[in-house]
Amino acid sequence: DAGITQSPRHKVTETGTPVTLRCHQTENHRYMYWYRQDPGHGLRLIHYSYGVKDTDKGEVSDGYSVSRSKTEDFLLTLESATSSQTSVYFCAISESSGRFSTDTQYFGPGTRLTVL
Amino acid sequence: KNQVEQSPQSLIILEGKNCTLQCNYTVSPFSNLRWYKQDTGRGPVSLTIMTFSENTKSNGRYTATLDADTKQSSLHITASQLSDSASYICVVYSSASKIIFGSGTRLSIRP
Numbered sequence: 001d002a003g004i005t006q007s008p009r010h011k012v013t014e015t016g017t018p019v020t021l022r023c024h025q026t027e028n029h030r031y032m033y034w035y036r037q038d039p040g041h042g043l044r045l046i047h048y049s050y051g052v053k054d055t056d057k058g059e060v061s062d063g064y065s066v067s068r069s070k071t072e073d074f075l076l077t078l079e080s081a082t083s084s085q086t087s088v089y090f091c092a093i094s095e096s097s098g099r100f101s102t103d104t105q106y107f108g109p110g111t112r113l114t115v116l
Numbered sequence: 117k118n119q120v121e122q123s124p125q126s127l128i129i130l131e132g133k134n135c136t137l138q139c140n141y142t143v144s145p146f147s148n149l150r151w152y153k154q155d156t157g158r159g160p161v162s163l164t165i166m167t168f169s170e171n172t173k174s175n176g177r178y179t180a181t182l183d184a185d186t187k188q189s190s191l192h193i194t195a196s197q198l199s200d201s202a203s204y205i206c207v208v209y210s211s212a213s214k215i216i217f218g219s220g221t222r223l224s225i226r227p
Contacts, residue, residue, distance in 0.1 A: 107159030
């Protein structure tokens with residue numbers, strides 16, 4: 001998985017509790033992404049980062065916040081988890097945005113989150 | 117609206133047979149198209165990346181085609197193996213900084 005780890009790999013939590021997922025990379029890639037994957041949907045972008053302290057929203061950012069204080073770490077926080085946030089969360093990294101280049105986006109192993 | 121549609125949703129074939137997966141997109145402006153393989157319980161892994169000017173690209177037994185005029189792509193798998201059982205995801209990058217994922221085709225290879 002190209003030097004990407006996610007923690008925890010599995011988590012069960014209750015509605016209303018805060019949850020933080022961590023993505024750690026050893027590739028020194030500039031871009032980092034958080035996606036969620038649900039049955040019947042493609043991967044959907046939650047937030048992404050284009051550098052330390054530089055982040056932007058994706059298409060499904062409501063209810064999520066992110067932080068990136070170091071190149072290697074990208075945190076996803078659910079401030080108050082809801083059952084609709086039960087999903088598999090993937091972190092990804094890339095050297096550039098992929099908009100004009102063809103560099104590869106590498107994905108982590110995923111975190112399965114269940115909100116009861 | 118930017119969309120990527122894949123067909124079929126699922127496919128079962130016998131080991132050793134060939135198959136073709138389809139991807140139609142309406143993303144504009146187009147930058148590049150990628151196919152990913154996702155094994156159960158794992159993150160997606162890139163198979164091919166194609167830009168506007170490329171119409172065929174191979175990676176071992178996987179061959180992707182792109183018709184930018186009709187906005188269609190296909191992924192052909194030759195001489196399938198049990199390890200090809202996975203979901204295959206078509207992803208289109210827009211030069212307007214959008215990444216649009218298809219919902220995938222789930223392929224099962226039977227011995």
